[in-house]
Structure formats: structure tokens, C-alpha cells
Amino acid sequence: xxxxxxxxxxxxxxxxxxxxxxxxxxxxxxxxxxxxxxxxxxxxxxxxxxxxxxxxxxxxxxxxxxxxxxxxxxxxxxxxxxxxxxxxxxxxxxxxxxxxxxxxxxxxxxxxxxxxxxxxxxxxxxxxxxxxxxxxxxxxxxxxxxxxxxxxxxxxxxxxxxxxxxxxxxxxxxxxxxxxxxxxxxxxxxxxxxxxxxxxxxxxxxxxxxxxxxxxxxxxxxxxxxxxxxxxxxxxxxxxxxxxxxxxxxxxxxxxxxxxxxxxxxxxxxxxxxxxxxxxxxxxxxxxxxxxxxxxxxxxxxxxxxxxxxxxxxxxxxxxxxxxxxxxxxxxxxxxxxxxxxxxxxxxxxxxxxxxxxxxxxxxxxxxxxxxxxxxxxxxxxxxxxxxxxxxxxxxxxxxxxxxxxxxxxxxxxxxxxxxxxxxxxxxxxxxxxxxxxxxxxxxxxxxxxxxxxxxxxxxxxxxxxxxxxxxxxxxxxxxxxxxxxxxxxxxxxxxxxxxxxxxxxxxxxxxxxxxxxxxxxxxxxxxxxxxxxxxxxxxxxxxxxxxxxxx
Numbered sequence: 001x002x003x004x005x006x007x008x009x010x011x012x013x014x015x016x017x018x019x020x021x022x023x024x025x026x027x028x029x030x031x032x033x034x035x036x037x038x039x040x041x042x043x044x045x046x047x048x049x050x051x052x053x054x055x056x057x058x059x060x061x062x063x064x065x066x067x068x069x070x071x072x073x074x075x076x077x078x079x080x081x082x083x084x085x086x087x088x089x090x091x092x093x094x095x096x097x098x099x100x101x102x103x104x105x106x107x108x109x110x111x112x113x114x115x116x117x118x119x120x121x122x123x124x125x126x127x128x129x130x131x132x133x134x135x136x137x138x139x140x141x142x143x144x145x146x147x148x149x150x151x152x153x154x155x156x157x158x159x160x161x162x163x164x165x166x167x168x169x170x171x172x173x174x175x176x177x178x179x180x181x182x183x184x185x186x187x188x189x190x191x192x193x194x195x196x197x198x199x200x201x202x203x204x205x206x207x208x209x210x211x212x213x214x215x216x217x218x219x220x221x222x223x224x225x226x227x228x229x230x231x232x233x234x235x236x237x238x239x240x241x242x243x244x245x246x247x248x249x250x251x252x253x254x255x256x257x258x259x260x261x262x263x264x265x266x267x268x269x270x271x272x273x274x275x276x277x278x279x280x281x282x283x284x285x286x287x288x289x290x291x292x293x294x295x296x297x298x299x300x301x302x303x304x305x306x307x308x309x310x311x312x313x314x315x316x317x318x319x320x321x322x323x324x325x326x327x328x329x330x331x332x333x334x335x336x337x338x339x340x341x342x343x344x345x346x347x348x349x350x351x352x353x354x355x356x357x358x359x360x361x362x363x364x365x366x367x368x369x370x371x372x373x374x375x376x377x378x379x380x381x382x383x384x385x386x387x388x389x390x391x392x393x394x395x396x397x398x399x400x401x402x403x404x405x406x407x408x409x410x411x412x413x414x415x416x417x418x419x420x421x422x423x424x425x426x427x428x429x430x431x432x433x434x435x436x437x438x439x440x441x442x443x444x445x446x447x448x449x450x451x452x453x454x455x456x457x458x459x460x461x462x463x464x465x466x467x468x469x470x471x472x473x474x475x476x477x478x479x480x481x482x483x484x485x486x487x488x489x490x491x492x493x494x495x496x497x498x499x500x501x502x503x504x505x506x507x508x509x510x511x512x513x514x515x516x517x518x519x520x521x522x523x524x525x526x527x528x529x530x531x532x533x534x535x536x537x538x539x540x541x542x543x544x545x546x547x548x549x550x551x552x
Contacts, residue, residue, distance in 0.1 A: 015156075016128040018165070018219035019114035019148055026226040028104040029113070033146050033227075036079035036101055039133045043088070046070060046080050055088075060154050064089055076100065086116070087131035090155030092124040115148070127151065130167050134196070138181050140203050145228050148220060149194040159374025162295045165220045168196045171327055175279050176200050178407055179325050180439035184274035188317070190264065190326075193299060195221030197277050199228050202256065205275065211260045211267045214298045218259050230257050264306070265313050272317050276324035282307050283329075283369055286394035292387040297373055308345045311408060315347035318412040323442060325409050332359065332402035339423040342408075346421065351411040351445065354423040355491070356404040365403045366391035411442050417449055430466070430492035437490040437547055444544045444551070456537045457518075461549040462510035464489075469502065490547040500532055501539040508549055514540050 021029065044052045051062035067089060070081035079101035085091040086098065095107035102110060107125050110116045116125040131148045149167030153160055166172075175197060187205035189197045191212055198210045198221055212218050260267035264280070283300045290296065307328050314324045332338050338356065346352045360368070366388055370376070377384045394400075413419065430437075448456065466488030471480040483502045487493045497505065503521050504514070512520070518536045522529035543549040 019223045021113050021226050032102040032104050038080050038083045040135045042080045087127050092126045095119040095125050153374045163216050165217050166299050172196050177433035179277050180435045186273045187275040188273045190278035191280050192221045193217050195224040209258045213263050272319045274322045278326040288390035289387050292390045294387050311345040314410050315350050321414040323411045328408050329405045331400045334399045351419045352421050353409040356406040356425045359402045359404050362395040426491050428492040430489040453537050457515040459551045460510050460513050461508040463508045467548050500535050504536050
């Protein structure tokens, strides 16, 4: 039995049941929202730059002032003001205003779905969920979704419930940006939460399976999928169950989305996928912190170390050429290397790329997750201090000196070969999302893994368009002391280059082979051609697999 299975899914303890919608209700609501003009830019224009920025930092008051002013400005407030006030800020609004903002659905329909409560004695309604616009642009074009989740503590003023379902946050956006969007047949969203990764996967996967231990999370995913045009029928109960649906208006037929309830990989035993994405519950909260009063949060806590077993089991679920992309954290213990600990998780025969993006000290890490769950010094200083002390004591006993955050990418080679492993620390970041870069790196490494040095020397490299060169010279010197190649996209790497490698990058136009470039440089400089070819072949492997060079 896995550690995640050992914890049972708790009965929902949030204030309201998740929303549920029929296909007809979803169609009407989607049309209402589309016609309302309620989008990311419209919200920003309503709030103003300062209030919009404050709300993104979870400071609510400036946004409240802006929407209250907008609602009071006239007899017929704009749908954007009404919907922002109600669903994003938790402000009660007149049922008549909601009728006007959502004319097909109206306040009565929104109450029937579970988005709002019944009108109070004064005719006002309150939101039962957080609902907000989310916009994306990818190879398939532009899309606007409206994503529902549980009301946050910013609105409720209370600590989060153990079965709380998060909305679209920073981690979810990071994972969405990290995921390659190459068209695939079957994809898995492991631990789907509100379903934002599922929505992205449906853009480029023919078939998507979304799993979660939480029936509440699956219900939100079903609602958000329906609101995005994917109708999901059926009910979820205890155990492992499946709900299949089809995309409205799609020519692809029924069954594009399947929802499964269960722990981690257990619901998909015996099945394989072309892409797996996951933001798993990787936070390890010591038992002493539980005893101090912090509840087990389903969206982030697995009750024990989840990543070692999850990562080790991925190999059984990846088709040849498939990848798993996830977020995670790992402890830095004593004088040992975090790389050794994480490398022990990796399945045999699979490629792996692990990137540590930042490291937090133990106190910072513990305080962050305590606040994340709604336990703050402002609300309950004694409880916060007790939980923080228990967490720090646990770290000290186990000699944990830091906690790393980053990305884990596991890839099954298309053909059996010796896998490559890269575990590195990269804190820089280039422009744009990382998904295309990840896809390019995996493809480049797949290709280079099957080439010997002679074959690499025959490649025709092309310098990536985002690469620039920087040279440092001592005044009066003829030759630079340092040459740097800087990457504008991807991970924003800066690589120190020798004059030979700089020459390779400088003439890599896709016309000349590595061998031809080495021969030309040797003829110009008088250097040994064999040594130059060896250096350039090695540099080609490094520059191609970091995205600074491409090969046709």
C-alpha cells in the first residue's frame, strides 16, 4: 500500500458542495460569460494597474474599492464589475444585477448550478465558489476559460479546509508553461485539482485522463471542463471510478476526457501515456506538526514522502518517446548532495532532467507552508509558533539544511539505449514559456544519443536566433579574456566559450558541417585540426542540448 493510499480521502468539509452543471446549463453559462466581456484585460482595466497588481499579491482592499465604486456609479453596472465583485472578491451583489450580467443563466440558474446561494432578505446573492477568467495562447490559437475553485481565505477570512480545491496559481501556471505542447494521443493529468492542466492538455491531446484522490477536485475539474466545452456525465463516489465525456462541437467523437478517482498512479494501473503532467502533493509535513494542529491538506500533503515512489513508478506508464513533467521539492541533508538523493528515485532505463530553481532555508520553507494553509501569526500566534517549532525541530533532527524546488522531467527513449541523466541548478530564466524548449532539448538529446563523434562532425549546426555573444577585453589587448554566449529564451543560460567554440557559434548558419568549420578555423589559425574537431564536436553536443544550437 502506498503512503498516499494509507490516508483516506476525507469527507468534504468545505462550506459548499462543488458546482455541477448539465450540458445545456454549461452552454448557456459559457455564452453568457463570453458575451459579458469578462476577461483578464477587462478585469485589469476595471481595477486599474495598482489595484490589479495588489490583488495578484493577495491584497484585496484596493480591488474592493475599485469595484464598489464601479457598482455604485450607475443604475446598471457593467457585467465585468458585477462578476468581478461577486466571484473574485466575494462581494454580495443584487440578484437583479446578476440577472443582467448573465441573462440566460440568471441568479436562479447560477444558484441551481451551485455558483451562488439563494438571495437573502435584501435580494443579494453571495458566491459559493471562486470563478475567474483565464486566458492562453498556444499553437492552436487563443482561448479564454473561466475556472472555478473553492473560495480562498482572502474572501472567507478563514484557514483553508483540508479538502480545499485551489484555483489557478503560480505553481499551476509554471507547470503549464513547462509542459511541451507537441500533439499526442493520450495524456494524463495526475492530481488534477481544479483541472487547469486538463484544459491545456485537451488543446493538443486526443484523449486525456485526469486523476485525483479528491472527489471534490474531480467535481471541479468536471465543471471547468464542461464550461470549456467538454461535457462530462456521471457521478463520483468512494473508491476508484471513471467518468467519460466528449467535447462539444468536436469532430473527434466521444470519450476525449476520462476522470478517475484514486491515489497517484493506482487509478491507471496497466495503462501507458504519451505525456504525463503532475503538480503532486509533495509537501512533507512532520507528524509533530500535525500534533500541533495543522490539518492534512489534500492538495499539497500526501502524509509522507510521495515523490520517491511516484517518480520510480512512472516508467511503467510511459510509451516509447513519452515524457512525464512535474514540479517537486527535495531536502538538502547534511553535507550530502541533493542530486544523489533525487537520482535514487529515477527509474532504470529512462532519461531524466532535474532542474533545481531555488533553495529555501528550513524556517522560510516551514513558515511558507503554514501560511499557505491559512495558519498565520496574525490569526493565531500561539498555534503558528507551535507548528513552526515542531517543523524546525524535525528539520534539525534530520539535519535538513535547505529545501530545493524545481522541475523533474522523465523521458522514455524510443529505442533501448543507455539513458542520460542531468541534475543541475539553474536559477536564470529566459523569455517566454519553457515548454517548447523542453521539447527541443528532449528531441535533441534523443537524436544525439544515437550518434558517435563522426556523425556529430557531419552535422550542420545553426545558431539559435536568441543567442548573443559578449566579449570582455583588457584595455589594449588584441584577444578577449572572456567570451560568453547568452541565451535569450529557454533557461537563459550563459556559457563561457573558448575562441574555437565562439568561432563555431559565429559561423553556424546551417550550411557548413562541424567538420568543415573545424577545418576552416584550423587553416586560418594554424591550430591542430584534429584537436579543433574534437573540441567542436564536444561543444556541439553541449550547445545543441542546451538549445544554443539546432541541427536539421
